[in-house]
Amino acid sequence: MAGTDRSRPSLEGGPAIVLVEPQLPENIGMVARAMLNCGLTTLRLVRPREAWPHDKAVAAASGADRVLDAAQLFGSTAAALADLDYVVATTARPRYMTKPVLTPRDAAAGLRTRMQQSIAAGILFGREARGLENDDVALADAILQVPLNPAFSSLNIAMSVLLVGYEWFTATDATPSALAMPKDTRPATKAELFGLFEQLEAELDTCGFLRNLQSRPSMVRNLRNMLSRAEMTEQEVRTMRGVVTCLVEGRRKPPAG
Amino acid sequence: MAGTDRSRPSLEGGPAIVLVEPQLPENIGMVARAMLNCGLTTLRLVRPREAWPHDKAVAAASGADRVLDAAQLFGSTAAALADLDYVVATTARPRYMTKPVLTPRDAAAGLRTRMQQSIAAGILFGREARGLENDDVALADAILQVPLNPAFSSLNIAMSVLLVGYEWFTATDATPSALAMPKDTRPATKAELFGLFEQLEAELDTCGFLRNLQSRPSMVRNLRNMLSRAEMTEQEVRTMRGVVTCLVEGRRKPPAG
Numbered sequence: 001m002a003g004t005d006r007s008r009p010s011l012e013g014g015p016a017i018v019l020v021e022p023q024l025p026e027n028i029g030m031v032a033r034a035m036l037n038c039g040l041t042t043l044r045l046v047r048p049r050e051a052w053p054h055d056k057a058v059a060a061a062s063g064a065d066r067v068l069d070a071a072q073l074f075g076s077t078a079a080a081l082a083d084l085d086y087v088v089a090t091t092a093r094p095r096y097m098t099k100p101v102l103t104p105r106d107a108a109a110g111l112r113t114r115m116q117q118s119i120a121a122g123i124l125f126g127r128e129a130r131g132l133e134n135d136d137v138a139l140a141d142a143i144l145q146v147p148l149n150p151a152f153s154s155l156n157i158a159m160s161v162l163l164v165g166y167e168w169f170t171a172t173d174a175t176p177s178a179l180a181m182p183k184d185t186r187p188a189t190k191a192e193l194f195g196l197f198e199q200l201e202a203e204l205d206t207c208g209f210l211r212n213l214q215s216r217p218s219m220v221r222n223l224r225n226m227l228s229r230a231e232m233t234e235q236e237v238r239t240m241r242g243v244v245t246c247l248v249e250g251r252r253k254p255p256a257g
Numbered sequence: 258m259a260g261t262d263r264s265r266p267s268l269e270g271g272p273a274i275v276l277v278e279p280q281l282p283e284n285i286g287m288v289a290r291a292m293l294n295c296g297l298t299t300l301r302l303v304r305p306r307e308a309w310p311h312d313k314a315v316a317a318a319s320g321a322d323r324v325l326d327a328a329q330l331f332g333s334t335a336a337a338l339a340d341l342d343y344v345v346a347t348t349a350r351p352r353y354m355t356k357p358v359l360t361p362r363d364a365a366a367g368l369r370t371r372m373q374q375s376i377a378a379g380i381l382f383g384r385e386a387r388g389l390e391n392d393d394v395a396l397a398d399a400i401l402q403v404p405l406n407p408a409f410s411s412l413n414i415a416m417s418v419l420l421v422g423y424e425w426f427t428a429t430d431a432t433p434s435a436l437a438m439p440k441d442t443r444p445a446t447k448a449e450l451f452g453l454f455e456q457l458e459a460e461l462d463t464c465g466f467l468r469n470l471q472s473r474p475s476m477v478r479n480l481r482n483m484l485s486r487a488e489m490t491e492q493e494v495r496t497m498r499g500v501v502t503c504l505v506e507g508r509r510k511p512p513a514g
Contacts, residue, residue: 147432
């Protein structure tokens, strides 16, 4: 719940997502799902067109019921923003108003900074068909515009909430890119990798693959380079050694059966 | 079109978006819309469940018909990837495979770099209900995972395509945050702003608002600070001067009518 004392909204659910006159309950449900994906839980609805609550919203929320259950209804945009301190209005087109226009990334950073200072923030989204009225935008501190394909920039409202929420979430999320590896293995040491090189090159000398002594150094270098690039695990080096052994044994022995 | 010569896919449409066994035509349509939002136009479908093409996909694409019209059908994931050089597989959960796991931002940067070198790239997305099979993931060079709320991370497939496409688009989009301003005005010069200060302070001296000489300096400072922070335009300074004049005149004159 955003709290019964509306003069001090909870900041735990991130900035309030304020939908002005949303038309389709399905879209409200998809917004709730996108919000919870991004850790946002405070949803405010200004004069939704259909009855509220609505079954189609629940179906579209795919389990984000807690966001819908806590949603608050308001009779005007001003009422929905009254207890907030800082509001960003999401628009797709220029508004001929003097106002800061922020990218989602910069807006998210600004929202994070403010909320760390207990400044209650909200993000305003317009009705599906035509976005926010200029009178709504005028109530906000800044405009948020998503830079997308200018030839095809119309975003579904839930898509728009997702992009803004994603930037909000990743503004402090520290998940780095990484190398995934099963728990029961570890990267091969270079000594283990060099053992594979030696085994392979000895067998290639034996079978004649490296018989051209002029090209041998560059062929060896290329093989080593390729196998190094794979960043093998200890298990994978053992597998490759088994592969080499099996190929050699299969060649030496008569085929079974 | 991705080109009839499949051995050299066009790179103009960005990385190919490859959907493996998509179930709902509506989702394919929403994917097409999200793709075109992000300037992506190469769509490949591996064994879609419903007939293709499909009216429901067209309806959900909201005008992104050119992406649907150019979509190519494939009988297997391997066939859909055959003419590509670098493939990233999008997954929501860990796969117990040794493989780089990239954030969307890092994946987008890597895709941009590769495509600038004419390396044909693709991004693999799994079926709605359960994502990609491990056999599909094994065909990719890297895994892409979107860092979102770990307690509620299930994304609609079109949402997933949008986030990845958004990072692709913004990886080179240079749109900065900015101050929007109507074309027929300009920021006020400091001289114009100081003129407003002087007018206001003179009137406040006259009406007695600043009569306490001890607090006068800090009150003046606070007023100037507040008005400075608004980054007024030249038009707005003139408006404010008119507001001050009107308030004063209204006080001096008897009310009209």
